[in-house]
Amino acid sequence: MLVHVPALLNSEQLAHFRKQLDAGNAPWVDGRVTAGHQGVHVKQNQQIAEGSSTAIELGNVVLAALERHPLFISAALPHRVYPPMFNRYQGGMHFGSHVDGSVRLMPGTGEKIRTDLSATLFLAAPDSYEGGELLIEDTYGTQTVKLPAGDMILYPASSLHQVNPVTRGTRVACFFWVQSMIRDDGQRTLLFDLDNAIQRLTATNADEAARVRLTGCYHNLLRMWSDV
Numbered sequence: 001m002l003v004h005v006p007a008l009l010n011s012e013q014l015a016h017f018r019k020q021l022d023a024g025n026a027p028w029v030d031g032r033v034t035a036g037h038q039g040v041h042v043k044q045n046q047q048i049a050e051g052s053s054t055a056i057e058l059g060n061v062v063l064a065a066l067e068r069h070p071l072f073i074s075a076a077l078p079h080r081v082y083p084p085m086f087n088r089y090q091g092g093m094h095f096g097s098h099v100d101g102s103v104r105l106m107p108g109t110g111e112k113i114r115t116d117l118s119a120t121l122f123l124a125a126p127d128s129y130e131g132g133e134l135l136i137e138d139t140y141g142t143q144t145v146k147l148p149a150g151d152m153i154l155y156p157a158s159s160l161h162q163v164n165p166v167t168r169g170t171r172v173a174c175f176f177w178v179q180s181m182i183r184d185d186g187q188r189t190l191l192f193d194l195d196n197a198i199q200r201l202t203a204t205n206a207d208e209a210a211r212v213r214l215t216g217c218y219h220n221l222l223r224m225w226s227d228v
């Protein structure tokens, strides 16, 4: 399931991010520093150095925004979130087709995180650069994603994906991974659908007893399937 999470960051936050990331002393490095065997051959972009004060400060703003966003919580059912990273593509840079590594070590703690979901949070206005679409192969074919600044796409980390060459301007984004309480994408999608239906019943003040029972089913499925 692909989920578009709109307006994760507001315009003031975006302006602050862009200022920090555009600063002459922003610690941009070759993106291949964090690529695995597969990625290293197809990855051509730049990243803010992991663990730098810029990455930590901006990453914490993203983590706080995620915690407050009900759509993210409902769709991802997060257990752990990898510290957000930042990348950019310009002058023809691109990222060829790949699947993200399935298990990563959390910087600092060395704890393992299973990557169930991948996320890209767009930080540049779509008309400020040419190309840079994120192409994601899912069950229904290839989806082309290029979102307004501040919006995020969540997709199964098991999907093949790539970023088209950026031929004008600069594509700047934040990207990270989520280990979900629900490992299986099909089960997670079902819980997301059920949660949405319950939210609608709540909004319409429909049969209260039925809503309580459905909410019980939601939690009992979550209890049955979650690993925490």
Ligand SMILES: O=C(O)CCC(=O)C(=O)O
Residues within 6 Å of the ligand: 087, 095, 100, 120, 134, 161, 163, 173, 175
């Ligand atoms: O830039 C993006 O939107 C995706 C980056 C990516 O696929 C990766 O770093 O593995």
Ligand SMILES: [Fe+2]
Residues within 6 Å of the ligand: 098, 099, 100, 118, 161
């Ligand atoms: Fe990727």
